Amino acid sequence: MNYKKLLRLRAISYQLLAIGFIVIALSIFSSCKRNNPDSSGVEYMPDMYRSPSYEDNSSNPLFTDSMTDRLPAKGTVPVGFTPDPFPNTPEGWTNAALYWKDPFPASPEIVAQGKAVFEVYCIHCHGATGMGDGKVAAKLPGPPPPYSGPQLRNITEGEMYQTLEYGKGLMGSHASQLTVEERCKVIRYVQTLQKLGQATDSSKTATASATKDSVKKG
Ligand code: HEC
Secondary structure: OOOOHHHHHHHHHHHHHHHHHHHHHHHHHHHHHOOHHHHOOOOOHHHOOOOOOOHHHHOOOOOHHHHHHHHOOOOOOOOOOOOOOOOHHHHHHHHHHHOOOOOOOOOOHHHHOOOOOOHHHHHHHOOOOOOOOOOOOOHHHOOOOOOOOOOOOOHHHHHHHHHHHHHHHEEEOOOOOHHHHHHHHHHHHHHHHHHHHHHHHHHHHHHHHHHHHHHHHH
């Protein structure tokens, strides 16, 4: 290699070094902005990093109410949602009384399972025999009426279901405590208490046969 060639190579390497310095200096000076420490400085094609679309919960100049989040169209129903056929309205209660049917039979097993639920969630107000004489009932401004009394002896299973779902008077909703299945089973047990109580009200012979009846039916 002759001397001239060597000199040219050295010049090129100096030039490359100088360009490298300039690039580094530029990137250092452009990376931060003194006034705004949060700024990322100069960006190449920032759309690649930051979406130009409007973010959730941000304001939006395109709509008159300036909300990016739009309300669903009227009558929209979420996927998998079945509307309550018996809502907590006067019509809902009337329809439940007419059309809601307990899907479980009043068999001894189901009644026994209903009794287990009753003894955890209901007995302290309604009392062991459903006479409304539970320990907590005495502290209530008005104790629950007996299941077998004139007020409740004829209530339908649909009304009972609504009471468990939505609550009634001093009795709160049990929807968060009992599954639908548990509610249906406890209703079967309440029905046996209705019959038992009525039977106890009647004469002794009637009591014996009616009790047998309700036991037979479950
Ligand atoms: C905090 C006390 C309390 C508890 C616990 C409670 N109840 Fe009641 N329940 C009442 C009262 C009070 C009423 C009377 C409500 C009224 O008519 O204002 C009532 C009414 C009822 C009625 C009649 C509803 C109607 O349509 O008139 C049924 C059936 C019933 N309860 C079943 C249950 C069952 C089953 C449970 C347990 C899962 C239960 N209750 C738990 C206090 C209670």
